[in-house]
Amino acid sequence: MIKKIIKKIFFSIKKRNSYSKYLIKNKEILIRKLNEECMELITEIYKNKKKKIINELCDLLYHLIIVIIKYKIKYKEIKKKINKPN
Template sequence: MNEILSKLYSVIEDRKNNPIEGSYTNYLFDKGIDKILKKVGEETAEVIIASKDDNKEDLINEMCDVIYHTLVLLNYKNIKLEDIEKELEKRNEKICNKKQERRPIENI
């Protein structure tokens, strides 16, 4: 799984650095953060719907869309997959990790 995510992230990064006309990834980068966030939100909602409909094939397809758009967001924000991996490794070491209170949302 890590290999395919790395390959996809590399393609996204390449599109960002070497735009190709007609590329959907370039379209997202050109439109900017608002469009990328809109797509992450839309695809996440579609994951919820596919889960409620109990349709495995739709859920897999929508999860792939969420992963792709999330990777675009990470790349847009200059966050590497290694940064995510490190954080997941830290979290994996925790036991009895009850969620803390969420901090207030700022800059909306």
């Protein structure tokens, strides 16, 4: 199920709306947005508000996928790292 959600987000971003393009071209802004979304997610986790946690998680996922696109990270690279024991 999660894989479907991520795929859907990924392909919608791949169409590259203007905001996505803007983030891809502006590393500093992308970094700021990642930081902001992480902090918002942490805040909602602390407050224990599931609905808001989901909203912030989706925002962070969006920005993480922008990073994947910007740096041309392949699925197999991520999968390899996830499956690799520490």
